[in-house]
Amino acid sequence: DAGITQSPRHKVTETGTPVTLRCHQTENHRYMYWYRQDPGHGLRLIHYSYGVKDTDKGEVSDGYSVSRSKTEDFLLTLESATSSQTSVYFCAISFGLAGHQETQYFGPGTRLLVL
Amino acid sequence: AQKITQTQPGMFVQEKEAVTLDCTYDTSDPSYGLFWYKQPSSGEMIFLIYQGSYDQQNATEGRYSLNFQKARKSANLVISASQLGDSAMYFCAMRNDRTGNQFYFGTGTSLTVIP
Numbered sequence: 714d715a716g717i718t719q720s721p722r723h724k725v726t727e728t729g730t731p732v733t734l735r736c737h738q739t740e741n742h743r744y745m746y747w748y749r750q751d752p753g754h755g756l757r758l759i760h761y762s763y764g765v766k767d768t769d770k771g772e773v774s775d776g777y778s779v780s781r782s783k784t785e786d787f788l789l790t791l792e793s794a795t796s797s798q799t800s801v802y803f804c805a806i807s808f809g810l811a812g813h814q815e816t817q818y819f820g821p822g823t824r825l826l827v828l
Numbered sequence: 829a830q831k832i833t834q835t836q837p838g839m840f841v842q843e844k845e846a847v848t849l850d851c852t853y854d855t856s857d858p859s860y861g862l863f864w865y866k867q868p869s870s871g872e873m874i875f876l877i878y879q880g881s882y883d884q885q886n887a888t889e890g891r892y893s894l895n896f897q898k899a900r901k902s903a904n905l906v907i908s909a910s911q912l913g914d915s916a917m918y919f920c921a922m923r924n925d926r927t928g929n930q931f932y933f934g935t936g937t938s939l940t941v942i943p
Contacts, residue, residue: 744929748933754935755919755933755935755936756873756921757933758930758931758932761929763929771930801871803873809929816863816875816878818875819865819872819873821871822871822872
């Protein structure tokens with residue numbers, strides 16, 4: 714298994730509070746991703762990073778920010794959580810090989826409930 | 829826009845029978861990769877199989893095979909000899925030159941294997 718951990722694994726918070734989710738990898742992979750998973754929507758990309766301090770927006774980036782100050786850590790921040798951000802959040806990594814055959818490896822997920 | 833369509837929200841199959849999970853994709857790029865992932869009830873995302881757009885043969889991995897019909901833009905997953913442990917959500921995903929290291933996921937199919 715790829716060495717990917719997410720913390721916290723579960724969180725309950727209130728609307729309007731800031732929340733930070735952490736993804737940590739021990740694989741030295743260049744690319745890191747944050748997805749959210751909601752029923753009927755599959756996985757949707759929030760933000761991704763292609764190196765330290767290099768990040769870009771995904772499909773559903775509004776209301777989220779990210780930071781990557783070290784290769785191994787990718788943080789997802791909800792500046793002011795809303796109930797629509799209640800979801801399961803997955804981190805994923807990939808080495809960044811050329812071509813298409815490289816898969817992503819996923820962390821265990823974080824369940825976030827915004828009341 | 830890239831798009832992955834999985835039209836079967838839920839499927840049932842008898843144990844030891846084969847089942848096909850449908851996936852169609854939309855891209856104008858000639859070079860792309862298609863992936864299938866399994867998500868059991870425990871929540872982790874597990875990579876199953878990969879098919880490249882230039883691959884001449886359908887991909888196979890044990891009991892999993894990918895029925896790739898390029899002209900129809902379909903990449904159906906075939907699971908042979910279903911087992912109770914195959915009960916899970918299954919997601920189709922695509923990656924291509926234009927999306928770089930971004931993956932686009934379908935909404936998933938829930939498979940239930942009946943004893």
